[in-house]
Amino acid sequence: MNLLTTFAFYVVPFVIVLSVVVFIHEFGHFIVGRWCGVKVDAFSIGFGPEIYARVDRHGTRWRIAAIPLGGYVKFHGDANGASVPDPESVAAMPAAERAVTFAAQPVWKRSAIVFAGPFANFLLAIAIFTGIFAVYGRTLLAPRVGSVVAGGAGEAAGFKAGDLILTIDGVPIPSFSKMQEIVSSSADTRLLFVVRRGDSDVTLPATPAWREVSSAVGKVRIGMLGLKASTAPADVREERYGPVASLGLAVEETWQIIGRTGSYIGGLITGRESADQLSGPIGIAQISGEMAQAASKVGLAPFLNLIALLSVSVGLLNLFPVPLLDGGHLLFFGIEAIRGKALNERAQEVAFRLGLAMVGTLMIFSTYNDLARLIERLAGGAS
Known part of the structure; x- marks a missing residue:
């Protein structure tokens, strides 16, 4: 029973989340390839043994494979689904082919x-956020401090419960979430707050401290003051939006996630962020299960939100200039455009092997992190 429960609560949501994100990613390659006149040999969700397949009228083999940890589109003339070229095969083809x-x-x-x-x-993330804003709207909290965490940067700056935050460095603050957005990206940066306290305005300089929080790609470090929002009825309001306003908010939300995710990945490269917080398939499965269970209580919004977050993360990670990833291909194409000819086959082969080693190492390392956290969690529960 425990095994069945674990499968239902974690494995199934994980497969759904990953399959949706992978399908949309690969469909982007597929549909633009078709528009550009390229023949598509195969469209696969998952790797390994084939579970289901059919061939469409264009000759594309649509397949579902047994290992749901990714997918690929194989274009005609490529050696594999990673778009590694096969010059010998292409050279032997008739001109029309x-x-x-x-x-x-x-x-x-x-x-x-x-x-x-x-x-x-x-685009998937924008579409999901547009739907969430249009259907559910959002709950906005007034930028009023409900309580101050003891020992936090907010307490050191002199914040008190009941303070209403008016501006940060001269920027008007309409909601508590807007305050959090500014603070989260300003760790170790001195900010000047103007708050209304009783009948007077008070100026408070404060420097957010680094704190770790969970995200779709693992734990990330952001700036925090240790201020909790007021949940008094007068400080809570529900807002509903039409399609156009929802789209605008969705684009803004997606852009903010791109910024936070890019900052985290950049921090990994520069050493500012810790790589031991990176999550892999097990961590994503755990978050997927938790969001699916939350969806059973409060609706689909948390689960859809996770799909959007993961979709942005996958899109951004693929744009990094690592051979084998989309960004690596774009780097090669940029070099080709500048040189007037592609890199030689040997250079590309070495680069792809290096990229494969890097991606494989990342997968192993992130899975190790997941297992270490899972063992730590189980040990803590047992004690």
């Missing part, structure tokens, strides 16, 4: 096809 291969397309078409995957992930 060669014309519909990925390798035969001009640089701008190949770039558009590759970029379409991450771009589709961003």
